[in-house]
Amino acid sequence: MAVGKLNAARSARALWRILRGRPRVPPSLKDNALLQVILNRRSMRQFKQDPIPEDVFQAILEAGRVAPSTVNLQTWSFAVFDAPGWRQKFGRPIPFRGARAVIVIADTGRDREVLDAFPYSPLIEYTIGVMNASLAAMNMNLAAEALGVSSVMLSETGRSGILDAKYLKECLGLPGHTVPLMTIVFGYPRGEYPPMPPKLPGEQVFFQGSYPAPDKDVMRDWLDQMVAGYKAGHLRSSFESQLQVYHNKIGQAERDLEEMVYYGGKK
Amino acid sequence: MAVGKLNAARSARALWRILRGRPRVPPSLKDNALLQVILNRRSMRQFKQDPIPEDVFQAILEAGRVAPSTVNLQTWSFAVFDAPGWRQKFGRPIPFRGARAVIVIADTGRDREVLDAFPYSPLIEYTIGVMNASLAAMNMNLAAEALGVSSVMLSETGRSGILDAKYLKECLGLPGHTVPLMTIVFGYPRGEYPPMPPKLPGEQVFFQGSYPAPDKDVMRDWLDQMVAGYKAGHLRSSFESQLQVYHNKIGQAERDLEEMVYYGGKK
Numbered sequence: 037m038a039v040g041k042l043n044a045a046r047s048a049r050a051l052w053r054i055l056r057g058r059p060r061v062p063p064s065l066k067d068n069a070l071l072q073v074i075l076n077r078r079s080m081r082q083f084k085q086d087p088i089p090e091d092v093f094q095a096i097l098e099a100g101r102v103a104p105s106t107v108n109l110q111t112w113s114f115a116v117f118d119a120p121g122w123r124q125k126f127g128r129p130i131p132f133r134g135a136r137a138v139i140v141i142a143d144t145g146r147d148r149e150v151l152d153a154f155p156y157s158p159l160i161e162y163t164i165g166v167m168n169a170s171l172a173a174m175n176m177n178l179a180a181e182a183l184g185v186s187s188v189m190l191s192e193t194g195r196s197g198i199l200d201a202k203y204l205k206e207c208l209g210l211p212g213h214t215v216p217l218m219t220i221v222f223g224y225p226r227g228e229y230p231p232m233p234p235k236l237p238g239e240q241v242f243f244q245g246s247y248p249a250p251d252k253d254v255m256r257d258w259l260d261q262m263v264a265g266y267k268a269g270h271l272r273s274s275f276e277s278q279l280q281v282y283h284n285k286i287g288q289a290e291r292d293l294e295e296m297v298y299y300g301g302k303k
Numbered sequence: 304m305a306v307g308k309l310n311a312a313r314s315a316r317a318l319w320r321i322l323r324g325r326p327r328v329p330p331s332l333k334d335n336a337l338l339q340v341i342l343n344r345r346s347m348r349q350f351k352q353d354p355i356p357e358d359v360f361q362a363i364l365e366a367g368r369v370a371p372s373t374v375n376l377q378t379w380s381f382a383v384f385d386a387p388g389w390r391q392k393f394g395r396p397i398p399f400r401g402a403r404a405v406i407v408i409a410d411t412g413r414d415r416e417v418l419d420a421f422p423y424s425p426l427i428e429y430t431i432g433v434m435n436a437s438l439a440a441m442n443m444n445l446a447a448e449a450l451g452v453s454s455v456m457l458s459e460t461g462r463s464g465i466l467d468a469k470y471l472k473e474c475l476g477l478p479g480h481t482v483p484l485m486t487i488v489f490g491y492p493r494g495e496y497p498p499m500p501p502k503l504p505g506e507q508v509f510f511q512g513s514y515p516a517p518d519k520d521v522m523r524d525w526l527d528q529m530v531a532g533y534k535a536g537h538l539r540s541s542f543e544s545q546l547q548v549y550h551n552k553i554g555q556a557e558r559d560l561e562e563m564v565y566y567g568g569k570k
Contacts, residue, residue, distance in 0.1 A: 065358060068449060091331050094329060097509060101508060107546075107549070149518075150523055159564065166430055198430055198434075235368055242383050252417070
């Protein structure tokens with residue numbers, strides 16, 4: 037796990053590039069308010085202690101309920117928390133002390149009540165579950181933004197995502213054919229939105245003819261920005277130590293997930 | 304694969320329920336334009352032949368590029384097509400004769416150039432790839448809606464999604480650590496948006512305390528609406544025959560996907 041250390045000049049250059057990073061909006065579309073909300077969305081990790089009114093939160097959840105899904109199967113469930121409820125369940129505050137949290141769960145068991153859409157095909161079934169639940173997650177995230185509520189999707193922080201899926205499944209008492217994927221934490225933003233994290237240039241991710249080979253210089257530049265940006269934002273941590281957390285958990289998480297995906301229906 | 308036939312009365316009731324289906328928006332928030340766009344989005348399958356201007360399409364793609372992702376790893380790629388390009392590649396028109404199409408690909412190979420974020424953990428790695436690519440897909444879908452462009456995400460139609468992942472991977476010449484997940488077809492809508500497909504009631508998908516057991520009556524009602532709605536929209540097909548297509552393809556698709564997920568890096 038050597039991600040490399042940056043000298044001062046390289047670090048400064050990387051930071052400068054982060055601060056300059058912006059979504060690229062064609063000038064002709066700069067006045068489209070909706071597009072601006074979508075492109076300027078950020079993962080926010082600092083929240084005011086103001087509560088989210090019930091009608092606002094219900095509208096966010098509704099965006100999850102009406103999200104698109106493969107064959108309209110709606111292979112998802114959502115565990116919904118306010119701050120006291122989360123504390124009662126997990127014995128600690130919602131990560132980043134958000135006002136509300138939703139654990140997004142892939143659920144391919146419900147439709148089995150009336151349909152055998154997935155004859156033995158655990159990986160296809162799981163894939164469709166993950167796709168649909170993620171579509172619903174993004175829909176909720178953007179509905180929140182539309183209502184002035186910020187959020188962050190968590191995969192690990194506070195044992196809240198796929199790396200702790202088994203733990204979450206046990207805590208929530210979930211049945212077979214379910215896998216908790218992520219927690220979305222919601223709240224009103226405290227302070228300005230952070231700079232956009234370093235995004236790969238279009239040439240790396242879009243293609244028309246042949247597949248773009250990974251460009252080592254581009255990826256190195258991305259990594260420099262990740263390291264420098266993380267250092268600027270986290271005084272007592274580093275991107276390397278965050279990756280180390282992933283490394284330490286990923287082996288067990290893999291075994292747990294395999295059990296859920298391949299034996300989930302038999303338990 | 305007996306999903307059941309509906310008599311006339313049951314079919315009429317199911318249709319009536321579909322036509323009445325609406326997102327539930329609190330009255331206090333009915334004026335929020337972006338929320339309306341998100342909640343009233345539909346999967347559209349009828350497009351005008353008008354082209355999508357380049358700046359509009361670029362803004363849609365930008366929403367994919369700047370979408371959120373686990374540890375900002377951006378484990379995605381996007382194969383981008385106009386109508387002639389799709390025809391040249393696949394020998395047929397874009398499904399539903401859309402103006403543009405994007406094949407959304409989970410790509411967990413690129414970051415390996417500089418990082419070993421995923422020591423052997425194919426299922427975790429794949430899950431994160433699918434989650435992130437799906438978040439980007441939804442972001443593009445909503446950016447399109449914001450710009451008056453409609454879209455539909457395809458998992459099977461026209462060999463365009465996860466059930467034909469191996470075929471797509473070969474056609475596109477994709478390397479290891481990639482899995483094509485879906486095609487998003489974009490175009491300006493022709494005619495009115497269709498009714499909202501039947502969504503499960505909140506009581507089935509949201510929970511606070513214990514997990515909501517699947518309600519067989521609710522699921523049966525959902526299935527009735529799926530059958531009746533499909534019949535109303537497709538004169539020469541049925542929901543049952545569509546499911547049969549899934550059944551016929553899913554065994555091979557499972558084996559292909561397994562090979563991609565577990566041996567993708569070794570090829």
